[in-house]
Amino acid sequence: MTIDASLLARAAAAAAGHQHHPAATLYVLATPIGNLADISLRAIHLLSLVDAVACEDTRVTGQLLRHLGLDKPLLAVHQHNEQQAAAQVLQRLAAGQRVVYASDAGTPGVSDPGAVLVAAASAAGHRVLPLPGASAAITALSVAGDAQAAGFRFVGFLPAKGQERAQALARVLADADSQILFEAPHRIEALAAALAEAAPARRLTLCRELTKQFETVATLEAGALPAWLAADAQRTRGEFVLVLHAPPPVALAEDGLPADALVLLQRLLPVLPLKQAAALVAEHCGLPRKRVYQQALALKADADDGDGDNDDAQAAATDDAPA
Numbered sequence: 001m002t003i004d005a006s007l008l009a010r011a012a013a014a015a016a017g018h019q020h021h022p023a024a025t026l027y028v029l030a031t032p033i034g035n036l037a038d039i040s041l042r043a044i045h046l047l048s049l050v051d052a053v054a055c056e057d058t059r060v061t062g063q064l065l066r067h068l069g070l071d072k073p074l075l076a077v078h079q080h081n082e083q084q085a086a087a088q089v090l091q092r093l094a095a096g097q098r099v100v101y102a103s104d105a106g107t108p109g110v111s112d113p114g115a116v117l118v119a120a121a122s123a124a125g126h127r128v129l130p131l132p133g134a135s136a137a138i139t140a141l142s143v144a145g146d147a148q149a150a151g152f153r154f155v156g157f158l159p160a161k162g163q164e165r166a167q168a169l170a171r172v173l174a175d176a177d178s179q180i181l182f183e184a185p186h187r188i189e190a191l192a193a194a195l196a197e198a199a200p201a202r203r204l205t206l207c208r209e210l211t212k213q214f215e216t217v218a219t220l221e222a223g224a225l226p227a228w229l230a231a232d233a234q235r236t237r238g239e240f241v242l243v244l245h246a247p248p249p250v251a252l253a254e255d256g257l258p259a260d261a262l263v264l265l266q267r268l269l270p271v272l273p274l275k276q277a278a279a280l281v282a283e284h285c286g287l288p289r290k291r292v293y294q295q296a297l298a299l300k301a302d303a304d305d306g307d308g309d310n311d312d313a314q315a316a317a318t319d320d321a322p323a
Contacts, residue, residue: 008068015041024095025127027046027098027099028118030107031103032134033211034215034239039068042131047100048070052074053065054074056076056079056113058074058075075088077113093121140180143207146178146246155180157184171272173267174284178244179244180241181244182242183240188236195244198222204221205219206242210239210241247284261292264284264285269299269303278295
């Protein structure tokens with residue numbers, strides 16, 4: 001890819017040169033998530049001004065700078081050394097330098113390093129200013145078309161395995177807002193299977209390789225996702241963002257729990273403590289917490305099948321039931 005660096009520099013200066021970019025400041029820079037053309041003119045102008053570039057991977061950021069015709073000192077600041085490496089950034093800021101921080105792609109601090117460095121710079125009394133740009137999470141949300149959602153929650157990567165992962169997924173499914181998940185290619189099929197089993201009718205939007213040449217965006221029900229992935233080997237490769245759409249409103253019944261609430265409670269009880277599962281279902285479905293708690297106790301009693309826990313459950317209903 002060939003870029004006329006001098007022409008680009010003039011265009012960036014014309015667009016952003018009037019804005020003041022103070023010295024002794026840490027700039028947090030969002031970089032393209034795949035398409036170099038998504039970088040802003042302001043970002044290019046700032047990169048030409050700064051004294052050093054702190055970055056997650058010097059190879060990745062070095063290549064970006066070469067594309068832009070820039071040459072700056074690079075400081076490696078990644079998840080394994082961020083606490084220690086922040087010290088050299090603070091030294092430069094104390095000397096009055098401008099330093100920019102960029103993670104490999106997207107916005108620093110969003111499932112990427114950067115938060116520790118920002119916190120250290122702020123604690124030391126230095127200014128920290130953002131340079132907005134690409135974010136895989138927001139990019140995916142913008143094409144999900146989840147019109148019924150009242151808000152969204154950024155989850156990022158779920159725990160890799162085990163009970164912690166199951167509990168995290170249960171919390172995601174119990175939330176009433178859109179949920180934004182990241183996933184690695186070697187775990188996308190396992191996540192698809194878990195979602196298909198736990199919430200087959202839930203709509204989701206899968207985004208793969210956003211802004212890149214083989215970008216894919218597909219909206220479907222979770223139950224259909226495993227087969228969709230299996231239909232083409234290419235669909236399991238690349239970087240993934242999933243937007244789990246907000247669940248549809250649940251109609252309240254006069255007696256007992258609505259069917260959707262009961263199913264959700266049955267799925268949460270094996271992986272969460274009883275009180276936590278009941279509280280999540282009550283919040284998610286807009287039901288009285290005590291009513292859901294009593295139903296959870298009944299389900300647990302049935303599962304215990306008379307092994308002696310029933311008396312404890314009834315005592316808990318009396319002593320600990322939510323108001």
